[in-house]
Amino acid sequence: MNTRNITLAVICSLVFSLIVFLIIIWNLPDQLFLTNEQFFSQELEGKNKIFILGSSHVYALNPILISNELQKNGKNFTIYNLGSPGDDFEERERIIEMIVGENPKIVLYGIEPRAFETKGRNLVSMTNEILPSIPSISELFDSIEFDKKGVLKNPKFALIRTISKPINDIDKIKSPYQNSPFLTYDPKASQIIDFVDLYKIKKEYFSTIQPAEINSNLLYLKRIVDKLQENDIKVILFITPHSKVFLDYFSEKERIIFEDIIKNISITKKIVVYSEIDRYSDLNVWHDHTHLAANNNTNFYSKDISKMILDEIEK
Amino acid sequence: MLFNTIDFVVFFIILLTTIVAIKHKKFQHVFLLIISYFFFYYSSNYLIILLIASTLLDFYVGKAIWDNKNILKKKILLILSLVGNLGLLGFFKYADFAILQFNYLGEQFNLANDIPFLNLALPIGISFYTFQTISYTVDIYRGKLKPSESLKEFALFVAFFPQLVAGPIVRASEFLPQLREKLQNKKIKQIIFQNSNLKVGITLMIIGFFKKMFFADNIAPLVNDIFSNPYGLESFTIILGAIAFGLQIYGDFSGYTDIAIGAALILGFKLPVNFNKPYFATSPSDFWKRWHISLSSWLRDYLYIPLGGNKKGTKFTYANLMIVMVLGGLWHGASWNFIIWGVLHGSYLAVHKILVNKFPRLANNLFFKTKSGKIISIFVTQYFVFLAWIAFRVKDTDAMMYSLTKYIIWDFEVVNTIEFILVHKLTITIMCLFIIINFISYKKNMKETIANLRLRYWILALVIPILLILLFFDTTPNDFIYFQF
Numbered sequence: 001m002n003t004r005n006i007t008l009a010v011i012c013s014l015v016f017s018l019i020v021f022l023i024i025i026w027n028l029p030d031q032l033f034l035t036n037e038q039f040f041s042q043e044l045e046g047k048n049k050i051f052i053l054g055s056s057h058v059y060a061l062n063p064i065l066i067s068n069e070l071q072k073n074g075k076n077f078t079i080y081n082l083g084s085p086g087d088d089f090e091e092r093e094r095i096i097e098m099i100v101g102e103n104p105k106i107v108l109y110g111i112e113p114r115a116f117e118t119k120g121r122n123l124v125s126m127t128n129e130i131l132p133s134i135p136s137i138s139e140l141f142d143s144i145e146f147d148k149k150g151v152l153k154n155p156k157f158a159l160i161r162t163i164s165k166p167i168n169d170i171d172k173i174k175s176p177y178q179n180s181p182f183l184t185y186d187p188k189a190s191q192i193i194d195f196v197d198l199y200k201i202k203k204e205y206f207s208t209i210q211p212a213e214i215n216s217n218l219l220y221l222k223r224i225v226d227k228l229q230e231n232d233i234k235v236i237l238f239i240t241p242h243s244k245v246f247l248d249y250f251s252e253k254e255r256i257i258f259e260d261i262i263k264n265i266s267i268t269k270k271i272v273v274y275s276e277i278d279r280y281s282d283l284n285v286w287h288d289h290t291h292l293a294a295n296n297n298t299n300f301y302s303k304d305i306s307k308m309i310l311d312e313i314e315k
Numbered sequence: 316m317l318f319n320t321i322d323f324v325v326f327f328i329i330l331l332t333t334i335v336a337i338k339h340k341k342f343q344h345v346f347l348l349i350i351s352y353f354f355f356y357y358s359s360n361y362l363i364i365l366l367i368a369s370t371l372l373d374f375y376v377g378k379a380i381w382d383n384k385n386i387l388k389k390k391i392l393l394i395l396s397l398v399g400n401l402g403l404l405g406f407f408k409y410a411d412f413a414i415l416q417f418n419y420l421g422e423q424f425n426l427a428n429d430i431p432f433l434n435l436a437l438p439i440g441i442s443f444y445t446f447q448t449i450s451y452t453v454d455i456y457r458g459k460l461k462p463s464e465s466l467k468e469f470a471l472f473v474a475f476f477p478q479l480v481a482g483p484i485v486r487a488s489e490f491l492p493q494l495r496e497k498l499q500n501k502k503i504k505q506i507i508f509q510n511s512n513l514k515v516g517i518t519l520m521i522i523g524f525f526k527k528m529f530f531a532d533n534i535a536p537l538v539n540d541i542f543s544n545p546y547g548l549e550s551f552t553i554i555l556g557a558i559a560f561g562l563q564i565y566g567d568f569s570g571y572t573d574i575a576i577g578a579a580l581i582l583g584f585k586l587p588v589n590f591n592k593p594y595f596a597t598s599p600s601d602f603w604k605r606w607h608i609s610l611s612s613w614l615r616d617y618l619y620i621p622l623g624g625n626k627k628g629t630k631f632t633y634a635n636l637m638i639v640m641v642l643g644g645l646w647h648g649a650s651w652n653f654i655i656w657g658v659l660h661g662s663y664l665a666v667h668k669i670l671v672n673k674f675p676r677l678a679n680n681l682f683f684k685t686k687s688g689k690i691i692s693i694f695v696t697q698y699f700v701f702l703a704w705i706a707f708r709v710k711d712t713d714a715m716m717y718s719l720t721k722y723i724i725w726d727f728e729v730v731n732t733i734e735f736i737l738v739h740k741l742t743i744t745i746m747c748l749f750i751i752i753n754f755i756s757y758k759k760n761m762k763e764t765i766a767n768l769r770l771r772y773w774i775l776a777l778v779i780p781i782l783l784i785l786l787f788f789d790t791t792p793n794d795f796i797y798f799q800f
Binding site: 005016253254 | 353356357508510513514517533540543544546741770773774775777778781782785786787788789
């Protein structure tokens with residue numbers, strides 16, 4: 001066996017692996033892309049659109065109710081609740097172009113402490129550079145646009161999403177509210193569970209909210225805000241409501257980190273962040289620790305959000 | 316430069332191509348030195364000055380020690396080298412830690428003014444290259460090593476890129492002779508790729524990348540989820556976290572070492588083995604013969620033995636073990652958790668020695684030579700090793716104490732643990748796979764087996780890990796854990 005054969009063998013294995021990888025990736029149904037592409041390919045009603053983004057924490061928001069509330073105040077907007085369960089800023093950034101393409105007037109983003117759990121993916125701090133730095137080849141690769149850029153950006157995500165989708169989708173139903181295309185949830189989500197039972201479902205929040213300076217999720221959220229602001233889309237951030245049970249379990253240490261993150265994005269992106277975190281915390285309207293029950297008893301959530309929008313429009 | 320980046324792949328290809336293209340011996344050596352400095356400068360920027368300073372200091376001090384016949388002068392020169400190297404290490408690594416302790420003491424005595432922190436950048440690999448240069452000077456002082464005649468060769472020994480930032484800690488006596496021919500008046504050696512080295516080197520590198528990028532990086536999120544805020548977690552969750560971290564750090568560090576040894580081997584250099592199935596160790600002392608071998612042997616030769624080793628009676632032996640392990644812990648970083656980790660390992664070694672000395676019959680009992688005896692020894696040893704990993708991983712002292720308590724005193728609750736397992740199904744599967752592979756490799760040397768495969772099977776053996784790395788690669792940058800030391 002000579003050097004040439006070994007070199008050829010290495011090249012063969014690299015090329016073969018890369019080809020197999022690309023075949024798998026290219027054929028992976030990129031769920032996020034597909035569902036969004038399908039939705040955004042249709043002509044959306046309404047000239048003045050407002051999009052609501054966020055996770056399952058926004059599922060109790062009724063777009064039609066918000067739209068009606070705005071209309072009562074002479075503001076004509078079509079509201080779409082584009083929240084999706086387990087919303088992830090990194091994933092959301094992948095499809096931000098589609099949202100921008102619809103040219104909404106306002107984007108409301110519902111955020112919550114757990115949205116900043118980085119699942120162990122933190123930013124690495126680098127040495128301060130005094131002498132000239134050498135351009136990174138990795139950054140050059142990052143700038144190359146692929147057709148399925150989103151999938152290639154983090155193949156692991158797409159792969160896991162595809163594998164786990166059939167399992168995760170079992171027993172999930174579509175949102176009962178109109179203009180909420182991506183929200184699926186547990187059919188029991190409209191049920192209210194009283195506090196005695198909520199406290200019984202003792203849940204330790206093993207959240208890992210990393211400080212602002214190394215929090216990768218904050219970085220992705222900032223990129224989303226940048227993209228929207230660059231396209232003259234007004235961005236409103238609001239912290240979604242949580243029950244007093246959650247707030248009791250939310251540690252002081254993480255509360256401080258979360259507040260620091262909010263302060264950071266508010267200052268750097270010059271936006272007001274509305275906090276609804278404890279607004280309804282004492283009311284008996286909760287399905288679990290962090291989700292309002294999605295029924296007529298929680299319409300006040302939609303109404304309060306419409307007031308928030310009105311405040312921002314009138315600014 | 317991180318090994319697990321496209322930057323390194325490009326860097327390595329350019330290096331190999333240049334070495335193949337230009338056969339001039341002197342050029343090859345100079346090029347290897349320049350490219351090693353480039354490798355360091357890429358991520359360390361101005362901190363390269365420290366590397367060069369340490370190189371110059373020990374090259375000239377080493378020469379002076381060798382040339383000087385006066386014992387006192389030799390001693391003074393050795394002290395100069397030690398002060399220089401340990402001064403650099405101490406200042407950049409431990410200054411802020413010392414200030415913090417001073418300020419804390421000041422608070423206790425109601426002294427109003429705090430000393431401001433220096434907030435110095437931690438130079439990557441400083442703990443590794445200072446230990447290499449110290450061993451060089453000490454070996455010359457002991458008369459065990461002849462100083463390098465060429466500054467260029469010595470600089471290459473210190474800066475050789477595969478081992479520069481995270482070891483293995485190479486001794487000059489192991490590396491410098493490799494730059495010269497064995498025969499022919501010891502002329503400088505031409506770098507040529509030998510087929511056997513090339514195949515083993517590539518196999519090692521792929522295995523290293525696989526350990527780091529597939530196993531360690533995919534286990535890391537579970538570890539971070541558990542230990543960033545362990546309060547309220549059940550015993551079994553903490554145990555799961557300790558096992559996960561043990562696997563992560565092993566995959567991470569031994570992965571780095573495999574890449575380093577593989578890259579060096581391709582270039583024709585043999586670096587010392589750093590790991591030998593550490594989680595199959597049957598006693599604490601056996602563990603330290605298998606884990607980070609280049610550090611443990613360095614500590615033995617340059618600290619434990621000079622302190623008197625086991626020659627000054629049992630009490631001194633135990634004290635020496637403790638001193639060595641505490642300093643070994645502190646070597647990892649300026650933080651109390653590393654000191655506690657060192658204290659734990661020092662205690663394990665001391666207690667094990669006491670048991671062996673006091674109960675020689677038990678130690679020599681034939682049961683421990685049987686399969687079941689070995690399995691029990693492995694489990695008991697690893698229980699304590701993983702306990703110490705908690706101290707290594709959890710920086711916050713209160714969180715560490717909580718985790719250690721839960722690890723030792725079980726609460727037998729499982730609700731949380733089941734939730735963790737469900738959330739981290741993939742990670743748990745990867746952990747199980749890692750354990751299985753390690754178990755197989757206990758009986759069979761996988762690296763050699765793969766490297767000895769016929770070419771077509773070898774290609775297949777490379778494709779599987781490469782494909783898994785590509786598919787499960789998380790693009791969020793993950794440093795090698797040992798880079799920070």
